[in-house]
Amino acid sequence: MPMFEYHCNACGKDFEEIAGSEATVPCPSCGSDDTARQMSAPSLKTGAPPFKVGPVRPMPPSRPGGGCPGGSCGGCGGSTTLG
Numbered sequence: 001m002p003m004f005e006y007h008c009n010a011c012g013k014d015f016e017e018i019a020g021s022e023a024t025v026p027c028p029s030c031g032s033d034d035t036a037r038q039m040s041a042p043s044l045k046t047g048a049p050p051f052k053v054g055p056v057r058p059m060p061p062s063r064p065g066g067g068c069p070g071g072s073c074g075g076c077g078g079s080t081t082l083g
Contacts, residue, residue, distance in 0.1 A: 005038040014038070 003018050006025055010032035017025045026033050 005040050006035045007038055008032055009034040009036060 001018050001020055003016055004025075005014065005016050006027075007014050008027035008030060011027060011030040013027060013029040015028055017028075019025050024033055025035050025037075027035055
């Protein structure tokens with residue numbers, strides 16, 4: 001059975017419940033049957049691999065000139081060389 005999201009009109013609590021599509025679901029907080037099934041965001045399956053967090057490698061030390069070859073990019077106040 002699918003999981004649905006519900007809102008209790010009596011106490012205002014939002015909750016999730018596995019239930020049939022026509023089932024009346026009581027609120028787990030107050031027990032009221034005055035609940036409404038909410039619209040849920042769909043779960044999209046893209047086929048992309050899951051995001052994985054691995055070990056973080058330290059960044060190499062910065063080079064003189066801000067990493068620009070010869071310091072000539074002009075972005076950091078160095079001289080600009082145009083061909």
